Amino acid sequence: MSSIRRQLIVALLAAVALTLLLATIGTYRVARQEVDALFDYHLRQLALSLRDQAFSSAHNPLDSSDLDNDFDFVIQVWTRDGTRLYFSHPHASLPDRAQLGFATIATAEGRWRIFAVALRDQIVQVSQPLAARERLAAAAAARTLLPSLVLLPLLAAILWWLVGRSLAPLDRIALSVRRRSPAALDPLSTARVPEETRPLVDALNDLLVRLKSALEAQRAFVADAAHELRTPLTALQLQAQLAERAATPAEREAALTELRHGLQRATHVVQQLLTLARQDPDAAPDRPPGPVRLAELAAQVAADHATLAEHRGIDLGVGEADAMIAVSGDFSALRTLVANLVDNAVRYTPSGGRVDLAVGSDGGAPWLEVADSGPGIPAEDRERVFDRFFRRQDTSEPGSGLGLAIVQTIAARHGARIVLGEAALGGLAARVVFPAAPAAPSA
Known part of the structure; x- marks a missing residue:
């Protein structure tokens, strides 16, 4: 199970560690620049300090045996004609002569930084391995990073506490939701709720x-x-x-x-x-939606009710119907919708009356209409007839009061709406208006 707190802690510590690493790299580079500048200055000062020394091939005023093994500088002295007068570390693999001023050379023992200067009739060269400078720069960077590494566990504990405190509103929300029951579904309080939640x-x-x-x-x-x-x-x-x-x-x-x-x-x-x-809108559909031709649907429902209409003396038929008009939906459910409308129209229309089905489209929105010559429904009752078990007081026809509720529910599943109005035949016109199909993308 994933934990937001754990993810935040890991992400924050990783960000801190990456920041410390970048800071260490930056510190090392700055320290290296400072060390280079400082030791270049020392190289020059050490070389200049030897200008009053007298060197000869017979006698060396500086005895290399007296130098400490930790002494990183190598001193060489030549005459102007190239005769070596002094070499403090004979084992060092350095060139015999170097250009005057500062230079960086690569040898078998690594890279060296060299400063050479002409003093009177002698050439003095002082060298230092760059590895020594790198050690000093790395040590400076490590000393800078060490306190942060030591404090990293403390930082993790602080982050754990801060993240837990920040996530506390979620715990309060979860507790409030757990306290709700089917008998008490009051809204959650929005007091002290952070903007993010x-x-x-x-x-x-x-x-x-x-x-x-x-x-x-x-x-x-x-x-x-x-x-x-x-x-x-x-x-x-x-x-x-x-x-x-x-x-x-x-x-x-x-x-x-x-x-x-x-x-x-x-x-x-x-x-x-x-x-x-x-047919409840929240129920899972029995089958995926498919194209339904409304003219074909109207014809089938009219055929299903032909016997009932004939028995009651009703003229039932399909009038205006564009055979190409289709909607996306469940054919069986839409057949139930139209069947309920036709059944109501046939039952409430007096003998000798007429019930017509029509199919059309307005502004790209398909519709199917059932119109009759019956008594119709008063305007004040047209909203209530969709309520479950609602039956008008002046009706003598048997029924459950669920027919139009089923019609409304199926229409809602298909994104359609039911419009009740006056029919040209004198009775009720029930029109099912479907949503317009999305326009095809232009090429």
Whole structure:
């Protein structure tokens, strides 16, 4: 499991270590420049200090045996004609003569820094290995870095504490979320919330609001479903008792007929409830969406309801329909949507009336409309008819009050909207308006 605290500590310590490394490199380079300048000065001063010394091939005033082994400088003296008068370290592999002034040469023993000067009738050359300077510069850089390395564990502990303190608001948010229950989904407090965690708190509050709304809707749905099922189930029980108590075959047949009708109504309510649950916008789709031609869909639904329409004396047909208009969606769900609209139109339209299906497009937005010549729906009830189990008081048709709720739910799944208005036939026009297809990219 990844830990934000661990990641931050590792990242911060790595950044500190990298910074210290870069600082050490910079310190080494600066120290090296300072050491070079200082020792160049010493080379020159040491060479100039020998101008009053007398050198000869027979006698050396400076005896190399008296020099300390840690003495890094090598001194050479020549006459102007090239005769060597003195060499402090005979084993050193240095050139016999060098150019006057400062120079850096490479030898078998490494690179050397040399200063040569002409004094009277002699040439004095003082040399120093660059390795000595590098050791001094590295030691200076190490001394600079050492205190930081010693304090690195303390820095890690401080960073651990600071990161933990900075992450404390997340712990408080987690504790607040754990305290929530289905019975108490109050929003999280935004007091003392850092700006960086405010989007998280706002998102959680939005989720809590939607979850609370969903739970309330579920409770209301369960309560309404229980109420709606109680009546047909009670009627079934009474009709079964009447069938048991029937004294004659005619009474028993009449009771059984009523019992069958009651079973059909209860079955219809249960089927509508299952359909509504399957079509919930938050439910996973049964199949991926595909192209659905609305004209073909309207024709199939009209064919499915042809027998019912004929039985009730309704003229059902498909009018204006552009066969090329298609939407992306679930064909089975959209068929249920249109079937509910047509079923409502056929049932509420008086005998001898008319129900028309039409398909078209406005501004690139496809639509499918079901219009009838029935009594329609008053404007004040057009918003409420989509509520679950809502039934108008003046209706005499049996039903569950779930048909238009199912229509609304399926439309929401497809990003469509339902528009109820006056039909040219005199009744209700229910139009399903789908979102416009995205424009094709230009070449």
